Amino acid sequence: MAGTPIPLIAGNWKMNMVHSKGMGLATGIAEGLDPIGMIPVDVAICPPLTLAAELGAFLAATRIVVGAQDCSPLEEGAHTGDVSANMLKNAGVGCCIVGHSERRADHGEDDILVNAKARAVLATGMTAIICIGETESQRDAGETIDVVTKQLAGSVPDEALNTNTVIAYEPVWAIGTGKTPTLEEIGEVHGKIRALLYDRFDYDGAAIRILYGGSVNADNAHDILRVENVNGALVGGASLDSEAFLKIIRDCPAPPIPGS
Numbered sequence: 001m002a003g004t005p006i007p008l009i010a011g012n013w014k015m016n017m018v019h020s021k022g023m024g025l026a027t028g029i030a031e032g033l034d035p036i037g038m039i040p041v042d043v044a045i046c047p048p049l050t051l052a053a054e055l056g057a058f059l060a061a062t063r064i065v066v067g068a069q070d071c072s073p074l075e076e077g078a079h080t081g082d083v084s085a086n087m088l089k090n091a092g093v094g095c096c097i098v099g100h101s102e103r104r105a106d107h108g109e110d111d112i113l114v115n116a117k118a119r120a121v122l123a124t125g126m127t128a129i130i131c132i133g134e135t136e137s138q139r140d141a142g143e144t145i146d147v148v149t150k151q152l153a154g155s156v157p158d159e160a161l162n163t164n165t166v167i168a169y170e171p172v173w174a175i176g177t178g179k180t181p182t183l184e185e186i187g188e189v190h191g192k193i194r195a196l197l198y199d200r201f202d203y204d205g206a207a208i209r210i211l212y213g214g215s216v217n218a219d220n221a222h223d224i225l226r227v228e229n230v231n232g233a234l235v236g237g238a239s240l241d242s243e244a245f246l247k248i249i250r251d252c253p254a255p256p257i258p259g260s
């Protein structure tokens with residue numbers, strides 16, 4: 001197996017934050033990160049598109065990468081309302097979430113479309129954060145592993161590498177509800193995702209980061225981030241509070257001592 005990947009803490013602001021509030025939040029996170037200094041953790045924030053370009057420029061000199069929450073699978077043309085991956089890159093965006101369950105539910109996005117969006121992101125050189133996760137009824141029916149296996153196979157393109165792809169396991173029933181799976185349940189699903197990635201992508205599959213998402217907060221992050229094969233978190237509500245988001249970043253485990 002490759003070494004433990006550096007954790008990634010990504011904030012998904014969803015459809016929140018008008019200009020002044022968003023700039024204030026980003027400023028608070030950037031200032032709070034300064035003293036955290038060299039702790040090996042990657043940080044991304046995914047604001048609404050209206051703030052992406054300005055935040056991309058504002059945060060360019062910091063360690064914070066600005067991400068997007070969605071993109072078109074297409075390159076350009078007559079597609080009213082859509083934004084291409086290349087446009088995002090051009091606006092200073094470094095990563096893009098695809099296949100979030102809210103888009104799968106609100107816009108009927110399926111694995112084929114998510115795969116095409118991920119390929120569009122990778123083609124620009126940006127990182128794709130590909131979301132998968134079961135609904136409550138699927139979990140109750142004992143289908144979690146089957147659902148996640150199918151979504152992973154369908155949504156992750158063959159071009160995925162550990163340097164350009166991140167998987168986010170987000171149980172739909174845990175998003176915004178304050179409910180989370182147990183640490184054992186998280187470990188079971190992340191272990192399965194790791195095994196599937198390793199089978200398919202070999203060395204890269206061993207090192208592709210697998211984030212947990214769904215009601216991560218300043219109180220539970222410490223324990224969740226220490227579950228095996230949890231390589232960071234995709235944070236919704238708690239990323240709208242700079243103190244909570246910074247605490248989650250600080251809670252990332254220290255890297256193993258070389259040679260130990």
Ligand code: 13P
Pocket residue numbers: 012100170174175176177178213214215216234235236237238
């Ligand atoms: P919450 O952290 O608000 O549950 O949202 C998780 C999520 O959907 C991140 O993409």
